[in-house]
Amino acid sequence: MKQINFFDTPKIDQVGIDDRISRITARSIKKEAKVKGLYMILNMIDLTTLEGADTEDKVKHICYKAMHLHDEYPDLPTTAAVCVYPNFVKTAVTELKGSGVKVASVATAFPSGQADTQTKLADVKEAVDNGADEVDMVISRGKYHSGDYDFVFNEIATIKAAIGKARLKVILETGELGNLDNIRRASDIAMYAGADFIKTSTGKIKPAATLPVILVMMEAVRDYYYNTGRMVGIKPAGGISNAKLALQYLLLLKETLGGKWLNNTYFRFGASSLANDVLMQIVKQKTGNYQSKDYFSKD
């Protein structure tokens, strides 16, 4: 494996990225391809609830929703996972037993990541001990901006070592990283430190996921794959609330990384309201009538 100097990661051509995105957004997907894409999106969603006001019942609701997206259509898939705070992992595990829906837990002092490593480890341990299949950690953006890339790298590696079989998603919080060069560098650091997934955002900071950001991350994943042969997943999160936008992410994914990444082992959407918009589109395709939110469950 080639030695990587994180001070010398590839620079990003912003104009080129924008141009590529404008070509993606000008395309439209219709009919059967659209329906297939919509089903795929549903199956890639990490149905998320990360509010201070979350309760056991709220978590039970979204678990039910993850398994029963819209019972009028029994052929619909489940979502990929449910994403909650560590203290709700136990509830989610019980609710989702046998359904195939994974339980993901945010950890490491989510969303700010401002805590010492011991506290973060304890946070992660709680999630994993309670049965989380996946851990979504945040990087220390403060350390990153101070140029202490070793710290960021080591912290990710430490957490990865601590979670055993669970898959590690590393949240870069791209909205706080400033520019695309930084996003590329943070992606590289996360992957070389052992991330199974790189994820854009916590959903608490704007801007969250955007197409240019995801393209840069996909290219980082591709280069990493060429270097090491290991496939790393990608998860855009936050701000993706309609089906049309989600389909554009899939287009970008297929074109940049290819069909091997087109499944929920390697691609996820972190979203709370996306599922309903996708469902509305599916019902529209099947009945021919534009739909209303009134006819779909809220949680």
Add this chain to the structure above:
Amino acid sequence: MSRIAILKTYKIYIGGKFPRTESGRFYQPKFDNKALANMCLSSRKDFRNAVVAARKAQGGWAHKSAYNRSQILYRIAEVLEGRKAQFVAELALQGSTEALAKEEVNLSIDRLIYYAGWCDKYIQMYSTVNPVSGSYFNFSVPEPTGIVAAFAPEKSGLLGLVTQICSIIAGGNTCVILASESKPLCAITFAEVLATSDVPGGVINILTGNRAELLTHFGSHMDVNAVLYCGADKNDIKTLQELAVESMKRTRIREDGDYFDAKHENPYYIFDFQETKTTWHPIEQIAGAGSGY
């Protein structure tokens, strides 16, 4: 050498903006075999976008104070007053005599003011306290139906359109309205008035195009709460009523005509798009046994 006049392209009005139709199509309304303008031939997707805009604006508009809604309707009238000449000219282009055109514009302004006055009064008119045999204070109040999709009268390019719009929005509803196909100029110029008169974007959305093409979409869209049809085509009405059943849309039929008659100044036009909410409020004593509330 004489100058070649340019033919204005009138764009549609969705969410407070003036986009071209998503379909890229247009048509030219004619009078005396002369093309009057380039109008957007709206597609079902334009309608869909308009409904999304109307839904976004619905809550905010319904929760504005009645007095504020009244002010905004009055403001539309004020701005319209200042642009009378353009409307008179457009009505003349579409075949009206100058005297009739002037009267139509004046009546449109007056009608806006008429319905502006009702904004903070119709609720009192249509609310009731209901006698019940139990220790409850029982009362009913009207609430906006939601999004109203409307076909404006074909024969009346301005006054007919304005009458429908102001009676719908006075009651806290938002609307998507399809302008007269043969006389669409004033509808879009009226949209320019709306865009500069404090009406929040999305409360009123105006499309131009072909009624037959959009009819079923108006009727079948699940997020539309009511349909208003101005016209007398029995097949159209039957189609709309059948489609409306699926989402239990309120369906109202009004005449196609010039709308000059004072009978169109009518608070029941507001009540057409209201739902009645009844509340049972527990009180101390059984009604009739003296004051319990």
